[in-house]
Amino acid sequence: xxxxxxxxxxxxxxxxxxxxxxxxxxxxxxxxxPRLGGKVRTxxxxxxxxxxxxxxxxxxxxxxxxxxxxxxxxxxGTLPAKPSAFILRKGKAHPxxxxxxxxxxxxxxxLAQTRLLSFSGKLRxxxxxxxxxxSKEDESLREFVERRLGLEVFQALVAPLAGGIYGGExxxxxxxxxxxxLWALEQKHRSLLLxxxxxxxxxxxxxxxxxxFSFAEGLSALTQRMREALEGxxxxxxxxxxxxxxGSRYRLHTPRGVLEAEAVVLATxxxxxxxxxxxxxxxxxxxxxxxxxxxxxxxxxAFPEALPLKGHGLLIAPGEGYRVRGFTWVHxxxxxxxxxxxxxxxxxxxxxxxxxxxxxxxRLALEDLERFLGRRVRPSHTFVFRFPEGMPSYRVxxxxxxxxxxxxxxxxxxxxxxxxxxxxxxxxxVVRTGRKAxxxxxNHLALAPV
Numbered sequence: 044x045x046x047x048x049x050x051x052x053x054x055x056x057x058x059x060x061x062x063x064x065x066x067x068x069x070x071x072x073x074x075x076x077p078r079l080g081g082k083v084r085t086x087x088x089x090x091x092x093x094x095x096x097x098x099x100x101x102x103x104x105x106x107x108x109x110x111x112x113x114x115x116x117x118x119x120g121t122l123p124a125k126p127s128a129f130i131l132r133k134g135k136a137h138p139x140x141x142x143x144x145x146x147x148x149x150x151x152x153x154l155a156q157t158r159l160l161s162f163s164g165k166l167r168x169x170x171x172x173x174x175x176x177x178s179k180e181d182e183s184l185r186e187f188v189e190r191r192l193g194l195e196v197f198q199a200l201v202a203p204l205a206g207g208i209y210g211g212e213x214x215x216x217x218x219x220x221x222x223x224x225l226w227a228l229e230q231k232h233r234s235l236l237l238x239x240x241x242x243x244x245x246x247x248x249x250x251x252x253x254x255x256f257s258f259a260e261g262l263s264a265l266t267q268r269m270r271e272a273l274e275g276x277x278x279x280x281x282x283x284x285x286x287x288x289x290g291s292r293y294r295l296h297t298p299r300g301v302l303e304a305e306a307v308v309l310a311t312x313x314x315x316x317x318x319x320x321x322x323x324x325x326x327x328x329x330x331x332x333x334x335x336x337x338x339x340x341x342x343x344x345a346f347p348e349a350l351p352l353k354g355h356g357l358l359i360a361p362g363e364g365y366r367v368r369g370f371t372w373v374h375x376x377x378x379x380x381x382x383x384x385x386x387x388x389x390x391x392x393x394x395x396x397x398x399x400x401x402x403x404x405x406r407l408a409l410e411d412l413e414r415f416l417g418r419r420v421r422p423s424h425t426f427v428f429r430f431p432e433g434m435p436s437y438r439v440x441x442x443x444x445x446x447x448x449x450x451x452x453x454x455x456x457x458x459x460x461x462x463x464x465x466x467x468x469x470x471x472x473v474v475r476t477g478r479k480a481x482x483x484x485x486n487h488l489a490l491a492p493v
Contacts, residue, residue: 044292044302044303044304044305045069045070045071045302045303045304045305046068046069046070046304046305046306046488047063047068047069047070047071047304047305047306047307047308047481047484047488048070048071048072048073048293048295048302048304048306048307048308049063049070049071049072049073049307049308049310050072050073050283050286050295050307050308050309050310050311050319051072051073051074051075051081051309051310051311051315051461051462052072052073052074052076052078052079052080052081052277052279052310053079053080053081053082053083053310053462053473054080054081054083054265054266054269054470054473054474054477055081055310055461055462055463055473055474055476055477055480056072056074056081056308056310056311056461056477057072057079057080057266057269057270057273057477058106058110058269058461058473058474058475058476058477058478058481059308059310059461059477059478059480059481059484060072060269060273060276060277060477060481061110061269061272061273062477062478062481062482062485063481063484063485064272064273064276066481066485068484068485068488070276071276071277071278071302071304072273072276072277072278073277073278073281073282073283073295073297073302074277074278074279074280074281075280075281075282075283076279076280077279077280078279079266079269079270079277079279080263080266081096082095082096082097082430083096083097083262083263083265083266083470084096084263084428085260085261085262085263085264086426087260087261088424089424090381090382090385091345091380091381091382091385091387091424092260092261092377092379092380092381093343093373093380093387093389093426094257094261094262094341094343094373094389095341095343095426095428096262096341096428096430097262097469097470098257098262098371098373098376098377098389099121099255099256099257099262100255100256100257100262100469100470100471101254101255101256101469101471102118102254102255102256103254104469104471104472105471106470106471106472106474106475106478107265107470107471107474108256110265110269110474111258111265111268114265114268114269114272115268116258116264116265116268117258117259118256118257118258119256119257119258119259119377119378120255120256121254121255121256121355121376121377122355122375122376122377122378124353124354124355124375124376126138126139126141126353126354127139127354127355128354128355128356128357128358129353129354129356129357129358130159130199130200130203130204130357130358130359130360131357131358131359131360131363131365131415132159132199132203132360132363133360133363134363136353136357136415137157137158137159138157138159138354139354139358140153140154140156140157140159140200141153142240142243143204143243144224144225144228144239144242144243145204145222145224145225146200146201146204146205146208146222146225147188147192147196147200147201147225147235147236147239148168148192148196148200148236148239149236149239149240149242149243150240150243151169151236151240154168154169154236159199159200160195160196160199160200161195163195164193164195164196164199167192167193167195167196168192168193168195168196168236169236170193171191171192171234171235171236172234172236172237173234174190174191174233174234175233176229176230176233177190177191177229180219181217181218181219181220181439181440181442182217182218182439183214183215183216183217183218183438183439184197184201184205184213184214184215184216184217184218184221184222185197185202185213185214185215187218187225187226188201191229191235192235192236197214198360198361198362199360201213202214202360202361203358203359203360203361203368203369204358205221205222206358206361206368206369206393207358207368207369207391208468208469209221209337209434209436209437209468210337210339210368210393210394210397210433210434210436211335211337211393211394211434211436212394212436215436215438215439216436216437216438217437217438217439217440217441217442219441219442220437220441220442220445221437221441221467224242225239228242257377259379262470278297278299281297281298281299282297282298283295283296283297283319284296284297284298285319285322286307286319286320286322287322287323288323288455289303291305291456291457292304292305292457293305293306293307293457293458295307305457305487305488306457306458306459306484306487306488307457307458307459307484308459308460308461308477308480308481308484309458309459309460309461309462310460310461310462310476310477310480311462312336312432312462312464313331313332313334313336313435313462313464314331314332314336314432315432316331316460316462317329317331317332320455323455324451324452324454324455324458326447326451327448327451327452327455330444330447330448330451331448331464333444334435334436334441334444334464335435335436335438336432336433336434336435336436336464337393337394337397337433337434337436338393338394338395338397338398338429338430338431338432338433339391339392339393339397339429339430339433339434340391340392340393340396340397340399340404340427340428340429340430341389341390341391341392341427341428342389342390342392342404342405342407342408342425342426342427342428343373343387343388343389343390343424343425343426344387344388344389344390344405344408344409344412344422344424344425345381345385345386345387345422345423345424345425345426346385346386346387346388346420346421346422346423347382347384347385347423348384348385348386348420349384349385349386350386350388350416350420351416352372352375352386352388353372353375354372354375355371355372355375355376356369356370356371356372356376357369357370357372357415365411365414365415366392366396366407366410366411367390367391367392367396367407367408367411368391368392368393369390369391370388370389370390370391370412370415371388371389371391372386372387372388373387373388373389374386374387388412390407390408390411390412392404392407392408393433393434397429397430397433398431401427401429404427404429405425405427409422409425434463434468435463435464435468445465448460456487457484457487459480459483459484459487460476460480461473461476461477461479461480462476463476
């Protein structure tokens with residue numbers, strides 16, 4: 044028997060396990076697959092370093108940086124690039140305006156100078172300076188941006204940026220759940236533009252290479268450091284087939300046998316957590332299943348030539364006829380990810396297209412890249428990564444759903460959740476939920492009768 048069982052070996056589960064180890068608690072982490080890391084997947088082959096899932100974290104959220112520092116891993120910033128990225132709209136690639144705060148403008152001069160927006164679109168955005176605060180408790184991203192900055196800003200700028208983060212239909216995202224900082228700016232400053240200008244002063248710059256970071260050996264380098272720190276306290280290829288209360292404890296059924304624990308941290312995707320909870324917490328299971336998930340996939344294409352690709356990448360505005368959400372020019376974004384003189388392009392898919400076969404995804408990625416380049420190219424290597432469980436979509440009402448979920452879990456003392464469907468899809472938020480769940484488990488153990 045372990046005091047705490049952690050189910051799931053992605054970064055949420057690993058962060059939870061490390062926090063439990065720091066506290067000196069007896070625990071065991073169970074991972075269904077033969078590897079740790081979850082959606083973080085780094086592949087090295089013939090001088091290429093390819094990220095299958097996320098490729099970076101952000102410096103202004105401390106969770107991943109602090110974890111890396113504690114494990115002796117130095118962050119690696121992106122290569123400087125100005126402009127840092129482009130948005131394809133009406134057949135032309137426009138530089139991403141400087142001074143963005145998440146997905147909205149935070150620099151009036153850059154807003155005035157960008158060719159991504161028409162003159163009338165810019166004037167409409169400036170009207171934000173005079174608008175009153177909104178009165179709704181929550182609203183969709185599209186409704187919020189249209190109200191504050193206008194439809195053109197949403198279509199040309201916000202939709203491609205938000206789609207690159209969350210996938211799916213960005214217009215349906217909840218402001219309070221998906222972009223709480225932007226929602227708070229309106230509450231605090233009234234004007235979104237003024238609030239963004241003030242808030243971004245403390246942020247790093249995309250152009251200077253100080254906003255995003257990874258590691259020299261890719262994000263999986265941190266997975267490996269966590270694995271080394273946890274050696275002997277986890278089991279791979281050990282799915283939890285069933286979970287049930289057993290008095291004041293929990294019984295976990297696995298192919299290796301039955302394990303009992305005083306507390307459980309479920310750090311799995313929401314659909315898997317729902318399956319485990321359904322027999323004894325049907326309300327919690329139903330709430331978890333009500334969180335939409337969008338399939339995602341990436342395709343990395345390596346070319347033994349220098350292709351004419353500028354900046355760190357390209358986002359695709361809606362209505363352009365492309366199947367990919369966007370591209371990352373990996374060789375321009377990170378040092379030493381491809382041999383000298385090579386190009387490494389990574390395409391990102393979400394939604395219906397992401398559910399296609401690996402062969403079809405590779406074909407579509409290459410076709411869309413060739414369309415952008417205006418000529419035929421032939422990759423020497425192709426890497427396809429599919430995530431059928433996808434990314435959670437934080438729809439309007441998500442925070443209320445999570446609050447109801449917390450209430451439903453009160454019926455099962457000692458059971459805690461962690462994952463990207465709770466507080467944010469970024470790696471810092473994932474790590475935060477893992478550490479928070481571990482802290483709750485420790486509190487439960489301290490209060491539990493001996």
